[in-house]
Amino acid sequence: MNHTGTHTGTGAEPDTVAGTVARLRDGMARGVLSFPLTAFTATGELDTGGYRAHLETQLAAAPGAVFPACGTGEFFSLDEDEYRSVITATVEAAAGRTPVVAGIGYGWAQAARFARIAEEAGADAALVLPHYLVAAPQDGLVAQLEQIAARTRLPLIAYQRGQVAFTAPSLRRIARIPGVIGLKDGHSDLDRLQRLTLAAPDGFLFFNGASTAEIQARAYATVGVPAYSSAVHAFAPEIAGAFFTALRTDDGARLDALLRGFYIPLVELRDRVPGYAVSLVKAAARLRGHPVGPVRAPLTDPGPDDLAALDTLLTTGLDLVGATR
Template identity: 30%
Template sequence: MTAQLNGILAAVVTPFTPEGEVDRAGIAAQVEHILGGGIHGLVPGGSTGEFTTLTLDERKAANRAYVEAAAGRAPVYAGTGALSTTETVELSRDAEAAGADGVMIVPPFYDAPGFEELIAHYGAVSEAIGIPIMYYNIPDATGVELTAEQLGELGRRTGVTCYKDTGGDNVKFNKVLVEQAEHIQALNGWDTLTFQSMALGATAGVWGAASILPRQCADLYEAVGVQGDLARGRELWKTLAPVCEFLESHTYAAAIKAGLRLVGVNPGSMRGPFRDLGEEHLDEFRTLLAAAGAEVTA
């Protein structure tokens, strides 16, 4: 393992125009909002980015637009996971050519591959590109559940340098931090476990709430992850935790897009079959965001 990430990387949305097309200007606005708030990196093209609803060309275009808008100011790890190795390689090569700093790859998620099949899959991508790979661990969606030891082995045998944990198993996460850090870097990707992961010693995380509340999320990382000030971190977490709980209680990307609209950064609507967050939930969300220090404009 060579690459090490530090800080909070925002899991970002894919903005759409009213006509339903990928909105490059909307992507630029997202980037300015997030990086302007002090967040340390971007992860487009993941679950928050509605990647399963995009065509191959749209996925390439959205990843490229995020890289272009970031303009080297922060690392961009582009989501490039697909159902086949061939398509995953194609997306990953395109992201590298666009200037992405790394790629995030979810395992094929229809027929769950076995461990040696995963090694072959990630190994093929490793041979095709020269940038780091983030393994996207989301077993509820993929049916793939690796042990801490297997995650370490994945890091040893392929170009995977880190993994985003959206599995919610804090015991396993700690086991990777303690026993496998030489082989793979553990990044929390479960919003409500953000404080715990940093307190355990994780040096980076991928966090959807950082797209809505970048300054507050960056402040939490500075307090806990950099200064080790748990008392200050607890005070910040008191208002961020309810936001995270809200996000995890709804269709995640829809809730993130709703939050962005509420803070004045329009991401457009969801793409079918998914729907925007219902109006009946917005007053509660406004209250939570305002309590966390957001300037709610909608």
């Protein structure tokens, strides 16, 4: 359900919201949520061709939805023209087959500008990334979403991580904002998350957005949040798909083997250097032949030793699922 044209001031339309919620719920039940990497040239310019090639590998693996220009896609490094190119390319490649949820963020005024671009490009919804720099009270967190929602027709998913953490009363308030349809959680505080899920109205969407979300996937499912995003899907959809299937079929032995042999070592490698949650993913995609290029500053690419460790780990993970390089 794509949208075209500029629209401000009246918020999301009920039919659009209902249709997007239904498509996302169906997608979340069928596959992981894909957060594609934004491709850059060796000199740091946007590489639209490289991005399209990478995106096709993501879509071919049938994710539940695709989230361009979010954290893994280096939203924080894109200017508005580059952002428009990324969202437009994603909508064109998805061609209605998969919901497209564009990242938006910073303060509400800037987030609304990005939302307008995403709406004009034909995105189905937007993920509201945590606001920039400052800590804020609950009233401010709610007002941030109110201001954005009033300026776009796109349904919105809030993202709590870092300085954004909603209480149960605030969750009830944001769920009443026309067009706010769900919450992505990056805190992994299951006590808080259980309170939020119980406070939410029927039909409100939740998904696990922790870094390397598979590590916590079983725990999230116990509080009613089985859907999750997968950074691993960006470079090894075979591994991500095998884990998703094992989780859905309650194959504990396979889950444990993948966690021990691949996911936990990946997290240990990721935790060596700040920013590796993106840098390692991009490096692994390059090892698989994806033309995604380097990360942009302030992130840095892995050094030779970490790259060698990542290469070995990638081979191990693919071997565990019977896939080839």
